[in-house]
Structure formats: C-alpha cells, structure tokens
Amino acid sequence: MLRSIVAVLNHKKVVPLVFLIPFLTIFVLFKVYPVILAVIMSFQNFQGITSQEWVGLTNYENVFELVRFNQALANTTIYTIGTLLILIPLPLILAVLLDSGRVVQSTVFRTLIFLPALTSLVVAGTVFRLILAEDGFLNLFLSSTFGIQPQRWLEISNLSLPSLILVATWRWTGINILYFNSGLVNIPRELYEAAVIDGANAFQMFWRITLPLLRPTTLFVIVLSIIGGFQVFVEPFILYTGGGGPGDGGLTMALLIYRTAFTSFNFGTAAAMGVILAGIILVFSLIQFRFFGTFGREE
Amino acid sequence: MSKSRFLMLLFSLTFILGSISVVSAQTATDLSLWVFVDRHGLFMQHQAERWNEINPDRPINLTYEQIEYTQMHDNLLASLLVGTGAPDLADVEIKKFATFTKGVLHFIPLDDAIAPYRSDIIESRLAPYSANGHNYGIDYHLGSFVMYYNTAILEAAGVDVDSIHTWDDYIAAGQQVTQDTDGDGTPDVYMTSLETTDIFSAYALMLMMGGGTYNAEGQIILDSPENVAALQFMQDLVYEYGIARAASGGGHHAPDHYVDLTEGRIASLWMPQWYMTRFPDNMSSELAAVEVVRPMPIFEEGGYTTTMGGGTGTVITDQIDPSKIALAQEFLAFAKLTYEANVSLWTDLGFDPMRVDVYEDPALLIAMDDFSGEVPFTYIQAGLANVAPEYTGPFYPEIATIFQTTALYDLIENQKAPEEVLAAALAELQAMGAEVGG
Secondary structure, three states: OHHHHHHHHHOOOOHHHHHHHHHHHHHHHHHHHHHHHHHHHOOEEEEOOOEEEEOOOHHHHHHHHOHHHHHHHHHHHHHHHHHHHHHOHHHHHHHHHHHOOOOOOHHHHHHHHHHHHHOOHHHHHHHHHHHOOOOOHHHHHHHHHHOOOOOOOOOOHHHHHHHHHHHHHHHHHHHHHHHHHHHHHOOOHHHHHHHHHOOOOHHHHHHHHHHHHOHHHHHHHHHHHHHHHHOOOHHHHHHOOOOOOHHHOOOOHHHHHHHHHHOOOOHHHHHHHHHHHHHHHHHHHHHHHHHOOOOOOOO | OOHHHHHHHHHHHHHHHHHHHHHHHHHOEEEEEEEOOHHHHHHHHHHHHHHHHHOOOOOEEEEEEEOOHHHHHHHHHHHHHHOOOOOOEEEEEHHHHHHHHOOOOOEOOOHHHHHHHHHHEOHHHHHHHEEOOEEOEEEOOOOEEEEEEEHHHHHHOOOOHHHOOEHHHHHHHHHHHOEOOOOOOOOOEEEEEEOOOOOHHHHHHHHHOOOOOEOOOOOEOOOOHHHHHHHHHHHHHHHOOOOEEEOHHHOOOOHHHHHHHHOOOEEEEEEEHHHHHHHHHHOOHHHHHOEEEEOOOEOOOOOOOEEEOOOEEEEEEOOOOHHHHHHHHHHHHHHHHOHHHHHHHHHHHOOOOOEOHHHHOOOOOOOEHHHOOEOHHHHHHHHHHHEEOOEOOOOHHHHHHHHHHHHHHHHHOOOOOHHHHHHHHHHHHHHOOOOOOO
16 A cells, blocks of 8 residues: 555655655645635635625726826836836846956846845835935936036926836846846857958857847747836835835836725725736736747747 | 764753743733834843733733835735734834725724723824724834924025924025025025925914815815925925926935935935934934024924924734634733833934823933934924824825825926826826715
8 A cells, every 4th residue: 555655655746746855845835726716806805714705897997086096107108118217228238247247247247236135125115315416426426427407306296207217227237237148158159250350240159149049048038027017016116115106207106005904994996906916917928929920839 | 973973952942942832931921013113122122021011910921023124015005915924913004004994904993902992192192003993003113204404504505403393484484595606597505405206394284274185074185285285395395496306316215315304405405304314324323413403494383393204003803813812902002102112212212292281291302422412302292283184085195195195206207287286186086986076
C-alpha cells in the first residue's frame, strides 16, 4: 500500500505537482480566492460579513457617477504613459552604457542606481517632499541650470503627476536596468564582433542588433510598467501622506479604491472599481502580446 | 548539551512559564490595546499602574501594541468586519471614527462609565465619538484652537501681540506684518498660512462662526451661511487683505511648512493646542525665545472663543470577553476623566485636558522655555470661555477627504466662490449616498 503511494508520488508527472503544491495552496488561498470574492463583492452591498445583499450592477453604475473616478482614471492613464515614456528608454540606454564596458566602476553605478528600490518609502517620501519644496533641490537645480522659475511642485494640482513620475523614475530605473541588463547578457558577443568587421558604428549596432534581440525583455518591461502604472498606489500615498495631493491631482485608481473601501466603508463599489481596473490592465496586456506577436508562433 | 539535559531545561522552562501565566491569570485582568502613537500606549499603561495602586483587588494587566496610523485603522476595521482578531481597547482617530459607525457598530457604549464625570468635563468633546445617542470613545485631549505668534516678527513690524483681540485687530496687524522685504513683488513674510490639503485652518473658522460639517441633529450643514462666510473669510485673508498664503506643502504638518516657520516667513498660525509639541520636535530651537501662545481672535463679543480640532478616542470593541466589559469601561473612564489622569494628560503627553477644574493645577501652570518662558496655560484657559462644539456624522470622513483634496484647493488656489465649492462638495456627498438637506 505505502509502496504504491510512494510509486505514484515518484511518478514523473506527479513529482512536479507535489513540488508545486505549497505554491499553489498559497496562490489559490491568497490570490485566486480573494479575486473571486472581490468579483462577487462587486455585485453586493457589502457591509460586514453579516450584512450583504445582491444589488446587481448598482455598484458599477455608482462608479461612473463618481466625479473622482473619471479623474482617477485620467490621472492613472497619464501617469502610466508618462512612466512608459521615461522608464523604458532611460533604463535601456543606461543598461547599454553600463554593459558597453566604457563606464568605469560600472558596478558602483549599478548599485547606486539600484539602491532606491531598497530604500524605505517612508523616508523617501519625506526626502522627496523636501526636494520638491518651493526652495528645494529641484527648483534650485532647474533655475540654476535652465533658468526656470521656481514651481510649487507639491501645492499645484497640475504638477502632481510630474512629481509622481519623478518619484517613480527614481524608484524604478534601477530595477528596469536590471531587467535590460539580464537581456543584454544573452545577446551573443559574436554578433557585435561581426558587425564591427562589417564597419557598423555604435548606433547601428544598437539599432540593428541590441534593440531587436532585446525585444522579449522590452515587452516584459513594458507589460510590467503598464501593470505597475495602473496599480500605482505607494508613490502618491507617501508623497501626499495618504491623500491624492492638492486638488486630488495625484489621485490614482488604487488610491480611490482604497479610499472607497476604508474611508467610505463601501466595499461593493470599491470592488467594482477593482474589477474595472483589472479589466483595463487585461485589455492593455492582451493588445501588447498581440502587437508584439508573443502569442503562439514566436520563441 | 546532552539530550536529557536539554529536555530537563525545556521541561523546567515550560513549568516556570506555565506557573507565571497561572499566577497572573489569577490576579490581573488582561486588557489589550492598539494605538498608533506610542506615547498614548505608555500613557494608558501609566494609568493602569495608577489603577492597580488604588484597586489592588481588581488589578489590570494592560498591554499595548503600536501600529502605524493607517494600518492600525485598517486592521481594526478588517478584524471587526470578520469578527475576530480585534483588541479589547483601541484608539480611533476622529476622522476615522465615523467609518466604524457605518453598518453594524462594533463598539461598546461608555455612557454609564462616563456619567460620574460628565459635569466635570467639557462635554461637547464627547460628541465626535458618539453615535445613535451613545458615547463610544473618550479622547486624550481637548484640542482647543490657539494662535501661535512669532513675537520677533510682530515686534519688528511694530505690533504688540497683546493688542490683538478680534479678527479685525488680527487683519490690521497682519497688514503691518506682511511685507515684501526684498522688493521682488511678492511678500516674504506673511501674517499667516492656510492649509489647502488639510482641514484645521478651515474647520476652526467654520466652527467658530457657528457652522461645521454636521449640526447637533446629525444633519449635514456644509452649505450653511456660516460656512460660506468662513470660507469667504479665508479667501479674503489671501486676496482681499493680502495677509495669508497657502501653507508650503499644503498643510501645517508639511516639512517645508516647518521650514517656513523656522525661517520666520510666517508670523502666526492657528492650530489646536497639541500643535505646541511640533515646535520643539520639528522646528529650530531659535523659535523657542520668540514663539508665544495666545487665545484665538474672536469674531464678535459673546461669540465663540475657540473650538476643538483633531483628536483620538479610545474605544472598547465588542470582541472583548464579556466578563471584562464592566472593568474595561470603568478603567477607561478612570484613565481619561479623573483629575489625576487629566493632569497626566498634560505632564505625560503635553495635551490640554478636557476637565475644566485641572486648569488651575500647579502642574499645568508652569513656565515653558519652548514658549518664551511664558505660562501657556493661562492663555489656553482664557480661550476656553465659549468653546464651539463640533458634531460629526457618518460622512465626516468623506467630508474631510473632500476638504483635504479639492474643496480648499479650489477655494484658495483656484479662487472659486465658497458657495460653488460647498455645492460641489454636497453634490459629491450625495453621489456617495449621503442625505443632504431638503
């Protein structure tokens, strides 16, 4: 009896499952189950485990009546586009530079750029408040270098998103460099040697070899950035100590969901917002995979 | 270490630990408390020690856990929601309290425990932690608004701080103080700063004018004429009289605002009494020699002299063992409302007590180096002649959020009319399901 159980467990097709069980258990319990629950909750008037009733699509109708929802959706979209415009090219160029062997002490640079990812966000929030202050470092830098008038970064609604993108750049550049770097390592050096013999210059090599061969990595980083961008919560939360900033200029979808659930105690509407957000991210990701041809044929 | 010796050690350890728990179970009643400010926890523990001295037959073993502000409230909400995991006692901040009153309320009423002390305290302080006619929480302080002045700036402009009694005096003084020292067209010193991402500047004026968020009957009164007047007054301080600016960083707790105060760019501001602790904690010690506390200016003779701002109430959750409820209620009132406790509120925490009789206590009437060597409490007490009450209701947190995000920003930065700002706030509350006037 015992022997047959051991035999079954040792079977080639069973062993991987056995190893996967701990992960799957946690995944199902803490990810899948809450997601299903959230979808159910989005159709309920949810007030504690003891009082909940089915309300159909009311929560979804409520969502679109809230002026803040449109604002949060617009803010989040602009923020995501902003981070994409900076957090893809900048880390890519920096990674290529660091990888090129032309940078002295590249390990030191790499560590320095990566450090923000390890920094306490509470500390970072306070530091950035001082950097972005009216007589702070950013205004000092902008006025001395470019002659730009001091801006009230933390107090003007329209400057909230640029401030948040700045914080995101500081926080995520290092991590994205790390991704690009691991992609670069996998590009065979012979290709560059052959290109040099053919008389290609550095730009041509970057454009014709590095970029195309980095495509899977780039796609990965773009997808992660979009998901991260739409889910942004921590940056505004720390920069504006829990709020959406002046005039709610930094209000994001995740912040609004949090506010709806834990300030208004309206879990149903919050869940509905969550489902909508998940839908948006899903659609964007699918378009990307389709656009970059990752479904099926490639790799 | 041999196996047997290890087992022996393990056995004796278990035995010792077991006997400790048996002994303590026989004597003291365990009470758990969640706080988000460590000093609150220490204060309550100190009160538990005092309780144990007076009541040796019913000792309490109070343990507290400090959790970060947002997380503590979220954890409490979640554990009350699912019915397990909540502590016996918990601190609930004033802006968070109403969230707990939506749906089923999971707090134990404190009416009977408070009753013996009711005549000794400024009773309206209980209103923010009340629902359905019952009191559920007791605060750590009164939080009365006072004016903080930098006398060096005032004197340089030829203003005697003690000549300011009314808001008209304040505006006149402000126009003397607000100056463009470097001639670049914008003032470098302002009489005061107004919060655009927090509520204190606005709520103080609204309440002192007789407005506020809710009335005593629990109705939302955001668009009352008093509130319109209060917001108009704020706007006028900036644009009509030119003596105020939006606080750097949007609020009076922003690091860049502390810099403004330290550098002498803001001559005065009104904040609750607990803001006194921010001066030694967050600002340069040079301010200690010039900063003073004075009562709020008044709008009219016989009107409100101050109001209350902020606060944290301690509540008893319904997950407490029923056998402990009576003891917990009695202890909570003892820890917050007795004479000695109220003296400790000042000596331990630096807060203004809510009992009126302790204001004459020598422990409160001390000169403070942080405030020009004066006795701040004589001025704080002078302001308590007619305290405007603050009422709250289910949508109090949402109203605060609207004020902290769009309302005050639109009023000060976008110069929108007060009526328009308040109407927008009401419309938003309505969309959230609030019942807004007829």
